[in-house]
Amino acid sequence: MSKQELFDGKPVMVFTKETDRRNFLRWAGIVGVGAGLAVTGVGVGGKQPAGAQTDENDLEILNYALTLEYLEAEFYRQGLAGPILSGRERALVEPILDHENAHVSSLTATVKKLNGTPVDKPRFKFPEGTFTDKAKFLETARTFEELGVSAYHGQVTQIKADPILAAAAAIAGVESRHAAILQDLTGGDPFPAPVEMPKSKEQVLEAAKPFIDA
Amino acid sequence: MKRRDFIKGSVAAVPGSVALQMLGTRFALAQTADFGSDIDVLNYALTLEYLEAEFYRQGNAANLLTGKEATYLAKIGADENAHVSAITQTVQKLGGTPVPSPAVDFADSFSSRDNFLKTSHTFENLGVQAYLGAAGFIKDKDVLQAAAGIFGVEARHAAVVGNLLNLEPEGGVYMGPNETPKTKAQVLAAAGPFIKTASAAAGGAATTL
Numbered sequence: 233m234s235k236q237e238l239f240d241g242k243p244v245m246v247f248t249k250e251t252d253r254r255n256f257l258r259w260a261g262i263v264g265v266g267a268g269l270a271v272t273g274v275g276v277g278g279k280q281p282a283g284a285q286t287d288e289n290d291l292e293i294l295n296y297a298l299t300l301e302y303l304e305a306e307f308y309r310q311g312l313a314g315p316i317l318s319g320r321e322r323a324l325v326e327p328i329l330d331h332e333n334a335h336v337s338s339l340t341a342t343v344k345k346l347n348g349t350p351v352d353k354p355r356f357k358f359p360e361g362t363f364t365d366k367a368k369f370l371e372t373a374r375t376f377e378e379l380g381v382s383a384y385h386g387q388v389t390q391i392k393a394d395p396i397l398a399a400a401a402a403i404a405g406v407e408s409r410h411a412a413i414l415q416d417l418t419g420g421d422p423f424p425a426p427v428e429m430p431k432s433k434e435q436v437l438e439a440a441k442p443f444i445d446a
Numbered sequence: 447m448k449r450r451d452f453i454k455g456s457v458a459a460v461p462g463s464v465a466l467q468m469l470g471t472r473f474a475l476a477q478t479a480d481f482g483s484d485i486d487v488l489n490y491a492l493t494l495e496y497l498e499a500e501f502y503r504q505g506n507a508a509n510l511l512t513g514k515e516a517t518y519l520a521k522i523g524a525d526e527n528a529h530v531s532a533i534t535q536t537v538q539k540l541g542g543t544p545v546p547s548p549a550v551d552f553a554d555s556f557s558s559r560d561n562f563l564k565t566s567h568t569f570e571n572l573g574v575q576a577y578l579g580a581a582g583f584i585k586d587k588d589v590l591q592a593a594a595g596i597f598g599v600e601a602r603h604a605a606v607v608g609n610l611l612n613l614e615p616e617g618g619v620y621m622g623p624n625e626t627p628k629t630k631a632q633v634l635a636a637a638g639p640f641i642k643t644a645s646a647a648a649g650g651a652a653t654t655l
Contacts, residue, residue, distance in 0.1 A: 324609070327616045334623035381598060388594045389587040398627075401581055401594060405574055405601040405625035412602035413609060413619060422606045423521045426528035427595030 246355040252299070287392045291348040297400065298339040300383055302353050304376050305332035310358065311373070316366040321417060325373070328410050335403050342399065370418050377411035379439050380404075382431035404428075480630040481583040485542035490630065491593065492533045494576055496547040497640060498569050499526040501555070505566070508556040515559075515610055519566070522603050529596050536589065549642040563611050570604035571621065572628070572636050573597075579627035601625065 308329035311317070317325055343350040361368055384404035391397045412422035431439070481487045502523030511519055537544040555565040577597035584590045608619040616622070628636070 320612075324615050324619065327620050330616075331620065331623040338623075385591070385594060385598065388591050394582050398578070398582060399624070401578055401597065402624035402626070404594070405578065405598055406620065406623060408598035408601040409605035409620050412605045416606055416609065421521075422518065422602055423525055423599065426525040426599060427532070427592060428598035429595065430591065 246357065248352045248355065252295070252351045252354070288348075290391055290393050290396050291343060291346055293387050293391055293400075294339055294343050294346075294348070294396065295351040296387070297384065297403070298336065298343065298351050299354060300380055301332055301335040301339060302351075303356065304380065305329065305336050306353075306356050307358070307362075307373070307376060308332055311363050311369050314363050316364065316369055321366075321370075324413055324417065328373075331406055331410070335406075338399070338403075342396070367418070370414060374411065374414035374418050374420060375439075377407055377414050379431075380407040381411050381428055385428045386430035388430065479583070481580065483542075484584055484586050484589050485537055485540050487580045487583050487593070488533050488537045488540070488589065489542070489545045490580060491577065491596070492530065492537065492545055493548055494573055494633070494637065495526055495529040495533060496545075497550055497637060498573065499523065499530050500547065500550050501552055501565070501569060501640075502526055504552060505556050505562045508562070510556065510559045510562050515563075518606060518610065519562075522566070522570075522607075525599055525603070532592065532596075536592065540586075540589075550640055551642050552640060560611070563607055567604060567607045567611060567613075568636075570600055570607060572633060573600040574604055574621075574625055575628035576630075576633040578625050579629050579633065581627075 308325065312322070312326060312329055340350045362372060363369060381404065384400055384407060387400065388397070388404075391400060408428060414420075415422040415424075481490065502519065506516075506520055506523050534544045552565065555561050574597060577593055577600065581590065581593060581597070584593055604621075605619050611618070613619055
């Protein structure tokens with residue numbers, strides 16, 4: 233995936249807090265933030281009651297996932313607000329918006345439950361034409377879904393608490409369904425490999441860069 | 447990986463959406479362990495993959511499909527074969543004995559295009575639920591990564607076949623905002639009718655279909 237495929241490399245995501253941006257960049261594998269700063273758990277520390285065993289690593293992964301879900305939810309909200317989709321295509325995409333909104337809600341609730349601070353919703357700037365050209369919209373959706381799948385699978389072995397792993401896996405499977413349907417709608421291959429592939433840090437870096445106003 | 451040992455069963459017992467609300471009470475949800483080792487989980491998965499692989503071998507040989515449908519189902523069959531190979535090799539690498547393929551009976555699944563796709567849809571969703579239900583028992587991170595990777599592809603299969611059947615998007619193509627797990631007992635009850643003889647090499651009834 234190149235920058236050119238994703239909004240011609242223009243930034244589409246603006247974080248309202250510097251700490252949110254740093255956390256996302258860290259988990260997207262984008263190096264450049266001081267490692268000493270990152271490992272202090274920016275944005276999630278300081279609220280744990282005595283005796284709580286929530287792992288800050290898990291909280292940061294949840295906030296990373298939440299950021300991606302915010303991106304997806306806003307993308308579909310704007311896309312479905314317009315008239316470019318109709319019929320079966322629209323019927324197949326509308327539940328995806330519902331799912332992404334549900335993921336935002338459940339991830340937010342989980343971070344709070346763990347006494348963490350959910351990342352603020354970033355501001356997004358989608359390039360002209362994203363929501364007026366059906367083919368462009370669906371191809372971008374496909375890209376987002378495949379990115380979501382590989383991002384979740386990239387964290388499978390990083391998550392420490394089983395209930396969080398269960399929840400993340402339950403979401404990841406749904407993202408796989410979305411990805412396959414969007415591949416089908418865009419003439420792609422719904423089954424690009426016999427197993428989902430986690431993205432390496434370098435691959436996520438390539439894909440995530442254009443989203444972020446770094 | 448002791449953290450997985452003491453909460454065995456929690457993933458199988460709780461849908462992801464519910465699990466999110468259950469972080470403080472997971473001990474109450476623990477149940478008798480269905481699997482004693484990663485090899486047990488893998489052999490359970492291997493039996494299901496054998497079932498799927500044979501299902502597509504017979505179904506795709508029946509020439510019920512054309513065009514894009516035929517292409518997709520051929521791809522799905524190839525994926526299941528790849529899963530059989532990968533899981534078999536993993537069991538061997540871990541020092542275990544892979545279960546043999548079970549004898550199967552798919553009844554009238556290949557009497558029509560619709561029956562083939564409907565049974566496929568059932569198998570794929572069952573596979574998704576089986577993997578999610580067993581994931582919490584896996585201790586080795588590499589095995590977990592592989593199982594999760596297979597799980598996601600089964601979800602792709604389920605969605606696409608549901609769409610080929612022109613099912614309702616929600617409840618037919620997608621199964622809600624979160625995948626739901628099934629316990630081994632639930633999976634066995636669903637798969638049982640297709641299995642004629644249980645494989646016998648996985649350590650007894652506790653780990654075979």
